Amino acid sequence: MNDYRLREELEKLRFLRRAQLQQLKRVDGWIAAAQKRLRDAEAATPPAPPASPVREWVAYTPLNARQPVEIHRAHCFVKFAKQQTRAITTAEAVQLLGMGAVACEGCRPDPGVSVG
Structure with a gap:
C-alpha cells in the first residue's frame, strides 16, 4: 500500500515537471x-545626432573691429545688436580672453572660464 502511494506521488511530480517544462518553453518563446x-526597434531608430557644443558665452564684436573685444555670459544683462554678437563655446571664450578680449564688468565671465 505504501508503494502505491509513493508511485502515485512520483507520477504526479513527473506530470508537474512536464507541465512546467511546457510552460517554460512558452515563456522562452515570449522572451525571444x-x-x-x-x-528591430533599435535597428529602425536612427542614431541620435552628436551633441552640439554648449554655447554659454557670447562674443561681442563692434562694427569697426575684426576680433571680438568683449566676452559675456549668454544670460548677461548687457544687450548688443544681434548682428554684433555670436554664441561661443567655453574653449573659444578662453582663447579670445587670452588674445586680449575683455571680460564684461557686469557678468564677469572670466572666473567661469577659468582664466586666471
Missing part, C-alpha cells in the same frame, strides 16, 4: 519574441 522586437 520580445528580444526580436527590441532589436
Whole structure:
C-alpha cells in the first residue's frame, strides 16, 4: 500500500515537471519574441545626432573691429545688436580672453572660464 502511494506521488511530480517544462518553453518563446522586437526597434531608430557644443558665452564684436573685444555670459544683462554678437563655446571664450578680449564688468565671465 505504501508503494502505491509513493508511485502515485512520483507520477504526479513527473506530470508537474512536464507541465512546467511546457510552460517554460512558452515563456522562452515570449522572451525571444520580445528580444526580436527590441532589436528591430533599435535597428529602425536612427542614431541620435552628436551633441552640439554648449554655447554659454557670447562674443561681442563692434562694427569697426575684426576680433571680438568683449566676452559675456549668454544670460548677461548687457544687450548688443544681434548682428554684433555670436554664441561661443567655453574653449573659444578662453582663447579670445587670452588674445586680449575683455571680460564684461557686469557678468564677469572670466572666473567661469577659468582664466586666471
